[in-house]
Amino acid sequence: MVASKTSKKDLLAYYEKMLLIRRFEERAGQLYGMGLIGGFCHLYIGQEAVVIGIKAAAREDDSFVTSYRDHGHMLACDMDPKGVMAELTGRADGYSRGKGGSMHMFSREKNFYGGHGIVGAQIPIGAGLAFSHKYMNEDRICFTFMGDGASNQGQVAETYNMAALWNLPVVFVIENNKYGMGTSVNRACAGETLYGRATAYGIEGRQVDGQDVLAVKQATEDAIAHIKAGKGPVVLEMMTYRYRGHSMSDPAKYRAKEEVEDMKTNSDPIVRLKGLLMSDHKTSEDELQAIDKNIVAIVKEAVEFAKESPLPDESELYTDVLK
Amino acid sequence: MTTTTVREALKDAMAEEMRRDESVFLMGEEVAEYQGAYKVSQGLLDEFGDKRVVDTPITEHGFAGLAVGAAFGGLKPIVEFMTFNFAMQAIDQIINSAAKTLYMSGGQMGCPIVFRGPNGAAARVGAQHSQCYASWYAHCPGLKVVAPYSAGDAKGLMKAAIRDPNPVIFLENEITYGHEFDDVSDDEDHIIPIGKAKIVREGKDVTIVAFSIMVMYALEAAEKLAKEGIDAEVIDLRTIRPLDKETVINSVKKTNRLVSVEEGWPTCGIGSELSAIMMEDAFDYLDAPVARVAGVDVPLPYAENLEELALPRAKDIVKAAKKVCYKL
Numbered sequence: 001m002v003a004s005k006t007s008k009k010d011l012l013a014y015y016e017k018m019l020l021i022r023r024f025e026e027r028a029g030q031l032y033g034m035g036l037i038g039g040f041c042h043l044y045i046g047q048e049a050v051v052i053g054i055k056a057a058a059r060e061d062d063s064f065v066t067s068y069r070d071h072g073h074m075l076a077c078d079m080d081p082k083g084v085m086a087e088l089t090g091r092a093d094g095y096s097r098g099k100g101g102s103m104h105m106f107s108r109e110k111n112f113y114g115g116h117g118i119v120g121a122q123i124p125i126g127a128g129l130a131f132s133h134k135y136m137n138e139d140r141i142c143f144t145f146m147g148d149g150a151s152n153q154g155q156v157a158e159t160y161n162m163a164a165l166w167n168l169p170v171v172f173v174i175e176n177n178k179y180g181m182g183t184s185v186n187r188a189c190a191g192e193t194l195y196g197r198a199t200a201y202g203i204e205g206r207q208v209d210g211q212d213v214l215a216v217k218q219a220t221e222d223a224i225a226h227i228k229a230g231k232g233p234v235v236l237e238m239m240t241y242r243y244r245g246h247s248m249s250d251p252a253k254y255r256a257k258e259e260v261e262d263m264k265t266n267s268d269p270i271v272r273l274k275g276l277l278m279s280d281h282k283t284s285e286d287e288l289q290a291i292d293k294n295i296v297a298i299v300k301e302a303v304e305f306a307k308e309s310p311l312p313d314e315s316e317l318y319t320d321v322l323k
Numbered sequence: 324m325t326t327t328t329v330r331e332a333l334k335d336a337m338a339e340e341m342r343r344d345e346s347v348f349l350m351g352e353e354v355a356e357y358q359g360a361y362k363v364s365q366g367l368l369d370e371f372g373d374k375r376v377v378d379t380p381i382t383e384h385g386f387a388g389l390a391v392g393a394a395f396g397g398l399k400p401i402v403e404f405m406t407f408n409f410a411m412q413a414i415d416q417i418i419n420s421a422a423k424t425l426y427m428s429g430g431q432m433g434c435p436i437v438f439r440g441p442n443g444a445a446a447r448v449g450a451q452h453s454q455c456y457a458s459w460y461a462h463c464p465g466l467k468v469v470a471p472y473s474a475g476d477a478k479g480l481m482k483a484a485i486r487d488p489n490p491v492i493f494l495e496n497e498i499t500y501g502h503e504f505d506d507v508s509d510d511e512d513h514i515i516p517i518g519k520a521k522i523v524r525e526g527k528d529v530t531i532v533a534f535s536i537m538v539m540y541a542l543e544a545a546e547k548l549a550k551e552g553i554d555a556e557v558i559d560l561r562t563i564r565p566l567d568k569e570t571v572i573n574s575v576k577k578t579n580r581l582v583s584v585e586e587g588w589p590t591c592g593i594g595s596e597l598s599a600i601m602m603e604d605a606f607d608y609l610d611a612p613v614a615r616v617a618g619v620d621v622p623l624p625y626a627e628n629l630e631e632l633a634l635p636r637a638k639d640i641v642k643a644a645k646k647v648c649y650k651l
Binding site: 063065094095096097098099100104105106107108113114115116117118121123124125126127128129130131132133135136142154155158159161162165319320321322323 | 346348374379380382384385386387388389390391392393394395396397398415416419420424425426427428429430431432433464465467488489
């Protein structure tokens with residue numbers, strides 16, 4: 001991991017948040033298997049350091065927008081795990097009152113703008129949020145996430161162009177987990193890098209070790225400084241990996257088991273941070289286990305809440321179509 | 324009341340609302356320095372500057388999505404499509420992002436935005452530049468769809484659309500941009516509510532329902548019908564979604580006959596919807612089956628004679644009206 005000036009307290013907070021995402025997603029996977037979560041469910045396991053590293057560098061009022069692999073981003077934005085899980089189970093107490101589901105959740109209060117189900121659609125939306133921040137002189141940045149698969153959408157090129165032309169305060173985060181559904185990056189994406197496409201528009205970009213929360217944080221701090229200096233948007237290509245299939249219905253037969261095991265063993269973001277905490281910050285196993293225990297309890301509470309929350313009232317069918 | 328063109332009325336509506344509300348801005352291709360491809364935004368750049376009158380690259384999907392994001396962020400964008408034909412590039416953002424997100428967010432994520440521009444056939448521009456999208460957008464919950472005819476309605480409805488907290492599709496017509504009307508209000512707070520049709524000619528024998536430029540042909544047809552002893556009532560729908568069923572049904576209760584007129588294709592069109600409404604809600608009042616006048620079911624041809632044959636004209640409406648009056 002990159003050398004750290006980050007305090008132990010902060011590191012423990014990142015550890016806790018990453019672990020929350022991991023345990024939350026594990027339980028979501030179980031609930032899906034039990035039939036309590038329906039439809040599509042895209043888990044974030046393996047990629048936790050990306051969103052937590054970014055959130056660690058971002059300001060609280062910065063806006064976040066992403067695709068349908070969104071549970072981690074919501075938890076990173078401090079949305080209540082109970083409300084997120086209850087939305088996954090399609091219940092009245094979910095963030096969208098059961099009408100959005102896994103892929104469509106939002107919290108204006110927490111500056112999380114979705115949760116978008118169409119691959120790539122969130123990218124111009126993110127630039128539009130940045131446009132609004134700039135228009136209203138808000139000094140906020142929009143962090144706009146996409147996968148490697150989305151990076152091939154035409155909207156990305158369209159958005160890079162406008163974001164650069166108009167000097168919008170936006171960080172484009174490509175979470176390159178090496179597969180767009182079942183197609184590996186080298187079968188889908190021409191060119192050496194994904195961030196490199198943005199450089200044609202004069203947008204600064206780089207690859208980052210997305211399994212290293214501190215490397216992510218550092219890159220994000222640099223990106224923020226670049227934007228605040230008036231130098232325009234930034235693209236960060238986070239090299240990461242998802243342990244599970246594209247969605248719960250994907251057995252992931254397009255990659256070798258050894259590849260997944262190698263990533264889990266040698267590049268797990270939580271294990272790496274744990275190692276740093278133990279080696280450089282004298283954190284004990286007991287201390288870490290206490291965190292783990294607390295997280296398990298939080299997730300358990302969320303699951304119970306999501307199971308017990310009622311289905312939406314039938315009158316909800318007709319509400320929220322128009323304001 | 325003042326006499327202005329539809330073009331000026333639309334521009335005045337945008338300017339008045341931009342003066343009234345800092346969060347309203349206009350974006351689109353050629354809206355600023357070029358003063359609008361059809362000059363609808365003439366003068367707006369001078370008054371409001373390039374922060375609020377934004378020239379975009381030719382990138383419909385991108386700027387439509389960006390504007391949706393800006394609306395989520397608290398602004399009230401007016402997005403001009405040079406024509407609605409080009410909005411097909413952007414229709415995912417219009418439907419999936421603008422129209423559905425309020426529902427999918429349990430009411431959190433309102434999207435106050437106006438998508439506007441000329442819709443339907445102009446003159447001799449061929450199939451790809453000559454399509455009516457009224458029924459496409461009218462199909463979708465989460466949208467309002469407006470298609471006025473007169474300048475006064477264009478102004479009052481544009482102001483309503485900008486103030487509306489929902490996404491509004493505002494279908495204009497290139498040919499009528501230069502038409503003058505004397506029904507334009509000078510009152511800056513004169514709003515014409517979305518969802519209200521207007522009886523533009525009273526009559527007792529047959530109801531003709533039209534919108535946008537087809538109102539012009541419907542009125543022309545009504546004059547011709549009058550000479551033949553048929554007293555037609557003409558309704559300008561003005562709004563396609565939500566459709567003002569009540570005004571149409573009340574008229575049919577009086578005339579017992581309905582002719583629908585639209586420039587778009589007949590299949591699953593606005594006329595189909597009106598026919599269904601008649602079946603469901605006014606069946607007992609009908610003395611004849613509903614007649615649909617619509618664009619011919621082909622891509623619009625370029626040749627002058629073929630184009631004329633493909634688009635609904637007053638003579639087609641006259642024929643349909645006589646048919647439902649059993650006077651053919």
